[in-house]
Amino acid sequence: MNSPETLLRDKKLRVTQVRLDALKAFMDAGFAISIFDLMDRLENNYDEATLYRTINSFSDKDIIHTVPADGKTAYYALNNGNTNVTTADIPAHAHLKCRDCGHTYCLKNIKFGDIETEGNFKAEFIDIVIYGSCEVCCTKSEEK
Amino acid sequence: MNSPETLLRDKKLRVTQVRLDALKAFMDAGFAISIFDLMDRLENNYDEATLYRTINSFSDKDIIHTVPADGKTAYYALNNGNTNVTTADIPAHAHLKCRDCGHTYCLKNIKFGDIETEGNFKAEFIDIVIYGSCEVCCTKSEEK
DNA sequence: CCGTTTTTGCAAGTGACTTGCATGTGGGGG
DNA sequence: CCCCCACATGCAAGTCACTTGCAAAAACGG
Numbered sequence: 592m593n594s595p596e597t598l599l600r601d602k603k604l605r606v607t608q609v610r611l612d613a614l615k616a617f618m619d620a621g622f623a624i625s626i627f628d629l630m631d632r633l634e635n636n637y638d639e640a641t642l643y644r645t646i647n648s649f650s651d652k653d654i655i656h657t658v659p660a661d662g663k664t665a666y667y668a669l670n671n672g673n674t675n676v677t678t679a680d681i682p683a684h685a686h687l688k689c690r691d692c693g694h695t696y697c698l699k700n701i702k703f704g705d706i707e708t709e710g711n712f713k714a715e716f717i718d719i720v721i722y723g724s725c726e727v728c729c730t731k732s733e734e735k
Numbered sequence: 736m737n738s739p740e741t742l743l744r745d746k747k748l749r750v751t752q753v754r755l756d757a758l759k760a761f762m763d764a765g766f767a768i769s770i771f772d773l774m775d776r777l778e779n780n781y782d783e784a785t786l787y788r789t790i791n792s793f794s795d796k797d798i799i800h801t802v803p804a805d806g807k808t809a810y811y812a813l814n815n816g817n818t819n820v821t822t823a824d825i826p827a828h829a830h831l832k833c834r835d836c837g838h839t840y841c842l843k844n845i846k847f848g849d850i851e852t853e854g855n856f857k858a859e860f861i862d863i864v865i866y867g868s869c870e871v872c873c874t875k876s877e878e879k
Numbered sequence: 880c881c882g883t884t885t886t887t888g889c890a891a892g893t894g895a896c897t898t899g900c901a902t903g904t905g906g907g908g909g
Numbered sequence: 910c911c912c913c914c915a916c917a918t919g920c921a922a923g924t925c926a927c928t929t930g931c932a933a934a935a936a937c938g939g
Contacts, residue, residue, distance in 0.1 A: 605905060605916065626895085638919050643896060645917095659803050664895095687856055704848015706865075711874070712831055715867040720803075721850075723859040730855070749885060749936055770926085782888045787927060789886095808926090 598669075602652040609637050613645050614654065617668030623658040623686070623695040625665045658686050658695050659720070667697055683717035689725035691732075696725060742813075746796040753781050757789050758798065761812030767802040767830070767839040769809045802830050802839050803864065809839055825850075827861035833869035835876075840869060 595614040599606050616632040617624070624632070626642055637645075646666060649655045658665045674682050685698040698721070706714070724732070739758040743750050760776040761768070768776070770786055781789075790810055793799045802809045818826050829842040842865070850858070868876070 607905075607917065609918080639895095640897075640920080641918055647897095648917095687854075687858075689856075690859070698852060698854065701850060701852050703850040706845060706847040708842060708845050710831075710842065711870045712833075712865070713868045713873055714831075714865045715834070716865075718864040718866070720862040721856075721858045721860075722862070724857040726855045729857055751886065751936075753887080783926095784889080784928075785887055791928095 598654065602654060604648060604652060608635070609641055609645050610648075612637075613642065614649070614668075617649075617655055617666065620668060621696075623665035623667040623697070625663065629666070656684075658697070659718070665695055667695075681714050681717055683719060685719040685721065687721045687723065687725055689728055690722055691724050691728035694725060742798065746798060748792060748796060752779070753785055753789050754792075756781075757786065758793070758812070761793070761799055761810065764812060765840075767809035767811040767841070773810070800828075802841070803862070811839075811841055825858045825861055827863060829863040829865065831865045831867065831869055833872055834866055835868050835872035838869060 593601065595611050595618065596606055598614065599610055604610060612633050612635065613629060616629055620628075620632070626639075626646065629642060629646075630637075630639075646655070650657060650666075653670050655666050655668055656670050658667055674684055683701075683703075685701050687696045687698050688694075689696070701719075706717075737745065739755050739762065740750055742758065743754055748754060756777050756779065757773060760773055764772075764776070770783075770790065773786060773790075774781075774783075790799070794801060794810075797814050799810050799812055800814050802811055818828055827845075827847070829845050831840045831842050832838075833840070845863075850861075
């Protein structure tokens with residue numbers, strides 16, 4: 592995996608402190624984080640506008656992607672191969688929103704069966720949000 | 736199917752002109768509409784705050800539900816039996832966002848196969864957004 | 880028809896971004 | 910190695926989509 596600095600150069604983004612720190616935070620998070628989570632994870636007090644611009648540039652360069660969940664938006668690090676397909680070869684992307692801890696994870700290596708409908712529409716991309724309990728919270732509640 | 740007035744009484748909401756008009760608009764739409772679409776569809780110029788309150792009360796009483804799509808939110812009429820299930824009996828709700836006409840439809844009578852994953856999470860509800868072309872737009876492009 | 884409880888309209892407020900602009904800075908060219 | 914300038918940053922102000930406070934108006938049960 593690329594280091595934050597290498598990745599920025601590859602994506603033709605200037606290497607600055609905000610970008611290095613933010614990218615590292617996204618990489619470390621392991622789940623989708625909001626801009627406020629991001630601020631909390633950064634040592635320096637960067638300007639909010641700067642962080643939004645940072646997020647936008649990352650998003651434009653497909654370094655991170657936006658996760659829709661519950662109306663609130665959050666962000667996730669590297670788009671590293673977490674696009675899945677249905678058996679009908681329709682590309683899909685899935686997220687898990689844990690109702691216990693509130694974290695949103697990108698799901699990898701998901702497979703799902705065909706979608707059957709009565710309508711006559713054409714599917715090009717499928718976005719899936721699963722609400723439930725994540726692995727960590729499942730394990731915790733089993734221990735009780 | 737209930738008339739707007741009957742439905743409002745059933746749901747213990749006072750019958751007012753805004754609510755009658757708005758509910759009728761939602762019923763007539765056939766697809767999810769935003770608050771701005773709703774305004775356009777109403778003859779009277781109701782206050783924006785009132786319309787938001789109307790939408791919220793409809794939503795609270797499960798008359799309409801919110802459709803997440805592209806970050807922008809839209810609204811749909813009656814929750815009339817458009818909850819589907821996977822073969823694993825996980826309840827799900829699916830929407831189709833047409834990239835041609837931009838409309839968002841609730842999909843009914845969808846069935847989909849099991850979702851297989853490597854993780855150990857527990858799914859309780861699945862939200863699906865399919866991006867593609869709706870029936871109307873598919874038919875149009877076939878005619879060309 | 881009356882009184883109470885909701886609802887409405889208006890205006891002001893909030894939260895989550897976005898934008899304008901002057902200042903500061905990374906990094907390719909010399 | 911330094912210089913220059915396109916690009917980034919910080920600050921303040923602006924925008925967009927809603928929400929809230931409050932007084933006036935409308936519903937509905939009696």
